[in-house]
Amino acid sequence: SQKIEQNSEALNIQEGKTATLTCNYTNYSPAYLQWYRQDPGRGPVFLLLIRENEKEKRKERLKVTFDTTLKQSLFHITASQPADSATYLCALETGGFKTIFGAGTRLFVKA
């Protein structure tokens, strides 16, 4: 079955630096991959979607890459701010409408 691996250790960075989070997956090659943000006590909030034929996608300070050969996606937040502190989830479609999630990586941005 499909498995998603995200760094379970929290990522601590200084304000203004670039945060880079990794998502690796096994088996099934998804047609698209999504990134979500989750704050404590809230549901995940969609950030970006990247399709298998796209190498890179950008939205404001966010950038996602998708390497289907390595089965990996990288999620970058440039010029990070304390307000970016949250858990970031990688999600894959596994055929049709079913989406599965990684356990997420917690990001802490220090002022």
Added chain:
Amino acid sequence: EAGVTQFPSHSVIEKGQTVTLRCDPISGHDNLYWYRRVMGKEIKFLLHFVKESKQDESGMPNNRFLAERTGGTYSTLKVQPAELEDSGVYFCASSQAQVGEKLFFGSGTQLSVL
């Protein structure tokens, strides 16, 4: 536009009791999903409705869980009888009709079974 709403936000019950969770999706969203997050683990897929039909219930843990979506609007998830391992946060999400559409999540129901 109202988002996905879930009720209750918290529920504390004793083992063996019944609990019913409710989800109101965004109006016009045909797709409705239930997910669950057990402490320390990833958010796991439970099932998917298209309108009132169950499209995929491969993630439902066992027959103590029953999901319904009568009329294709709101959905309920009933756990009967609840067991200790059912504790966790239950999320509902909805999306528009096309494959690949982003999911809109509710804030979840924190279920504690004592």
